[in-house]
Amino acid sequence: MLLTIDESDNRPLYLQITSQIKEQLSSGSLLPGSELPSVRELAESLGINMHTVRSAYLKLRDDGIIRLRLGRRAVINRSRQHQNDVALETGIEARLKEVVTDALLTGMAPENLRRLLMKQLDRLK
Amino acid sequence: MLLTIDESDNRPLYLQITSQIKEQLSSGSLLPGSELPSVRELAESLGINMHTVRSAYLKLRDDGIIRLRLGRRAVINRSRQHQNDVALETGIEARLKEVVTDALLTGMAPENLRRLLMKQLDRLK
Amino acid sequence: MLLTIDESDNRPLYLQITSQIKEQLSSGSLLPGSELPSVRELAESLGINMHTVRSAYLKLRDDGIIRLRLGRRAVINRSRQHQNDVALETGIEARLKEVVTDALLTGMAPENLRRLLMKQLDRLK
Amino acid sequence: MLLTIDESDNRPLYLQITSQIKEQLSSGSLLPGSELPSVRELAESLGINMHTVRSAYLKLRDDGIIRLRLGRRAVINRSRQHQNDVALETGIEARLKEVVTDALLTGMAPENLRRLLMKQLDRLK
DNA sequence: GTGGTCTAGACCACG
């Protein structure tokens, strides 16, 4: 488990944790069925409070990523529900649009933005 | 100025305002040099608190979108500073990556996600 | 809002709160669209910690009962998603079975148990 | 003794054990006076910790279901104390009410819920 | 005023 806290990141600590875990899952460096470190272990290794790590784990559980059971470590869920509903798609599209608009308005050159989008498209192959 | 509050939108009110203004700017329905409604006017027409509109305007100013002067209406900035720095690009890339990862982990079909990304690429032409 | 903490109840405090709010919703004494007391208010009136009330609210949000937004009070959701899936039904059936089995094994007279079940059936009319 | 651990069941292991034993008792496939497997045996056959099985047996004893004696196997109690007290009935009623409320609030169709309740009524005949 | 995040520390319940 290689997680880091980025002091310059504006997002709350617990969301930094969830997003890093999600990325590791997505990249394959973390596999379904494997265990996460215990709340206390991870808190200590990151130098933050136990409850903050717990918030991250609760969020991951609510997102359907992990499973929490009393007395056991958190486990990455095996089954992912392939929810193909419109609500999800609408939300993702709105977020993408927002990022692209922000990039353009803050003066990012279109060619650079195109390159970044292509990079994400490459992840889907 | 056609702005609306979406009660079903989970984002804070002030961000709903900034993102709509940004979109109008980006689409050309709002032009550099033009004036925004006064804080009081906009708050009243939207039925929300003046503080909230004020927060939105402050955010737009911090994003370099508008100019605020005491006793005058907010004005859309003419010059867009072409800040091509690495920091900006890194931030945009991280946000794009986050959205794509979320989409994949919540089970969106890659072909649908590809379609959404292509749609954004089209905006750059 | 009439909520009470029952010291003799074994369940955690936050679940006592959620179940009372659910019952009031179900009985019609609490209506969709109405506001819940603020976390701090309810905590004070119950003589418990703010965070405990917050846990209850978070659970209600996860159950799709209320909506939480920064700076605003919690609001009872209007739309209820009519999820008719098998998983839900299986879970409810298992819980019903468990209660009935427990009643029988601890010696409750079948005629009394029948009466209790009839009482619940009456709620569905 | 046919007990199984269901990994997809969210309840603690010891409660999975007690509920299965209760069901077998209730269905007649386990009879008063018969012996349960030793803690060690059951733990091994289920591939779980001895403490966990021990917790289950203690719970069953507290519920008046079995009798534990040092150095001997647990035995299903013959006499069921017909405790007709109000406390018991109140507890059962509260649990029934909770399940029915949950079903209604999560959107289960009343006709389906009625069917489930009828099914339990059938067990009392 | 209201919810959101974080820390610190205690004690309980399950394995």
Added chain:
DNA sequence: GTGGTCTAGACCACG
């Protein structure tokens, strides 16, 4: 050892 609940208190972000 591990997650779950609760308290106490601080400070931040939104309306």
